[in-house]
Amino acid sequence: MPERGAGVSEAIPKRERSDAARSRGKVMDAARRLFDERGVDAVSMHEIGREAGVGQGTLYRRFEHKGALCSALLGEKIEDFQEESRRRVGSRGAALGRLKWFLGRLAKFNEENGALLGAVRDSAVGGRRIEMHRNPFYEGLRELVIELLEEAKETRDMRADMDSECLADTLLDALNIDLYVYQRQELGMERERIVGALRSVVEGFRTTEP
Amino acid sequence: MPERGAGVSEAIPKRERSDAARSRGKVMDAARRLFDERGVDAVSMHEIGREAGVGQGTLYRRFEHKGALCSALLGEKIEDFQEESRRRVGSRGAALGRLKWFLGRLAKFNEENGALLGAVRDSAVGGRRIEMHRNPFYEGLRELVIELLEEAKETRDMRADMDSECLADTLLDALNIDLYVYQRQELGMERERIVGALRSVVEGFRTTEP
DNA sequence: AATATAAACGGACAATTGTCCGTTAGTCAA
């Protein structure tokens, strides 16, 4: 197999045959339409196949499961989010300040894509539980946060004994979609409150100035 | 038969009829046996019913879903954990120190009950996503952490502007079973490392001494 | 254009979860 460039999404190994591409498009269109109409949770995969006019085999060949389909639907949003994040995060200024900005941006991403993110999460059950974390999207976010924390260490803004890797997971998981929905809808917390609390956690990472 | 009702499963309204109690016992025994034999994930609900010698209606009347059954199975462990936690947490000493102890204990609980906790988590999909957080077990932990944080505020160990509620969710979610399994098995992190990182987060909550 | 071949297609099928409803049997009061 020819080595493909390290693309953001690992779909399309060689080149898609024309009928395959057509099927992919039909399925994604149908899914968008049905999700829009009745909500993500209320639409079954078979229904999507029927609406798209493709068989189950085709449907599942293109998208391993509903979560993968939702990920594909999220595609552009993810690209935008990652692009903006990488740009802002690569800019000048204090690393911890940029980290705080990033946490706010991630909350906004949650806010805008809650339904699809929830479906992605739902599909990560049983044997696929690990996929929640081991995927290009999460790993990208993780690298980004680690990078910021390491930079904060180097500039002596953060204590040197802090564990950047672990902390990155902690910060990202504090904004996982399940907890976020629970805090927003069940506890009635405002977005700014959630983000604010997390920023105060980051504030605690700072070296105490003498 | 151990006292039921204070765990994750719903409280028993009046009193269980004798045949109902027998069914409950048979189902739990069968589940324990099969889970032990082949692992939680590899056993279906129907199989448990068959092994227990009860019909599907009975099975689902007693346990709403596989997660509820696993919660019941976790019952005693949960009791022990909660009891020990409440005792230690109610003791003397610095609140933040007790919080740190609690985080270690929670990690140990994860370690000991990973498979069942994973199944409980898996069953909290779709419409039941909220149940991951809105259940007596989680709420108990949450109250306990909030209590500690509030105490730390009162004794001026923690900055007064910290949001105890949000922070409690953050700390607890940092030890959710999915992330924990990912960090332990996928990233190969040691338990002490995970707990240590979280304790350093708590350390950051402290008021900076002048 | 004809042909070979591998990818893609479609829909039947298997597995699992969860519900429904007619039947059975504990429990309590007379």
Added chain:
DNA sequence: TTGACTAACGGACAATTGTCCGTTTATATT
């Protein structure tokens, strides 16, 4: 003890996910 009331029972049934496999078709080659 008897009888009635109602919780509990059991298994068929519906819905959904995901797989399998025989058939079709796009594409590269001659």
